[in-house]
Amino acid sequence: MEILLKAPKPEDYIELGKSSGMGGEKSLNRAEIALGNSLLNVCIYENDKLIGYGRIVGDGAITFVVADIMVHKDYQRKGLGKMIMRQVDNYFKDNCNEECHITLLANRPADKLYSKFDFKYLQDFEVGMKRKNQNS
Numbered sequence: 029m030e031i032l033l034k035a036p037k038p039e040d041y042i043e044l045g046k047s048s049g050m051g052g053e054k055s056l057n058r059a060e061i062a063l064g065n066s067l068l069n070v071c072i073y074e075n076d077k078l079i080g081y082g083r084i085v086g087d088g089a090i091t092f093v094v095a096d097i098m099v100h101k102d103y104q105r106k107g108l109g110k111m112i113m114r115q116v117d118n119y120f121k122d123n124c125n126e127e128c129h130i131t132l133l134a135n136r137p138a139d140k141l142y143s144k145f146d147f148k149y150l151q152d153f154e155v156g157m158k159r160k161n162q163n164s
Contacts, residue, residue, distance in 0.1 A: 029079075031111065032071045035063040040078040041096075048098035050135075067092070070115040072099075072108055079103045082112035084119060092124065094132035094142075109138070113145050133158065 036044075038059035045051025063069065067088055072080030079100040086092040094116055099108045120130060133156070134142055150156055 029108075030073045031115065032073065033069060033115065034071065035066060035069040036071045036078050036081060038063060041081065044078050044081055044098055044100060045096075047100045047102075048104075049101060050096070050098045066095075068116065068119045070112045072111060074103075080108040080112055082109075082116060084116060088123075090128055092120070092128060092130045094130070097132075097138065097141075109141050110144070113141060117145050131156075 035041075038056050041059050041063060042051065042054050042056065045054065062085075063083075066083040066085055068084040070080075070082045071078055080098070080103065082097040083095050084092055085095050097109060097112055097116075099106075099112075120128075124130065130147075132142060132147060134147075139147075
């Protein structure tokens with residue numbers, strides 16, 4: 029296995045989304061833009077095949093979002109998510125301080141992984157929200 033800190037090919041990103049169980053349909057154009065605008069890309073390859081991926085998006089100074097942590101179904105539960113999150117954690121240690129806001133959205137049971145990297149559930153007075161754009 030090889031870890032690379034660069035954006036994958038958009039086609040590989042889309043395919044991994046499908047094979048990990050995380051992908052909805054994404055256009056090649058939007059995937060290319062998204063990957064190019066990431067602050068950090070973490071790719072895990074086996075024999076030139078993308079089998080794990082994660083990224084950080086944000087403004088690079090105050091707001092950071094962990095996104096797209098995904099592992100091919102055939103490789104899940106083998107520590108690859110943890111390998112990706114170690115790289116993400118290293119980025120935060122090198123680039124963030126107490127002024128930074130670091131967030132993520134998680135599906136269960138992945139929340140157990142993120143808690144190992146100091147992510148906590150929101151407090152009672154905090155809320156998380158999400159918006160899905162609707163074409164009119």
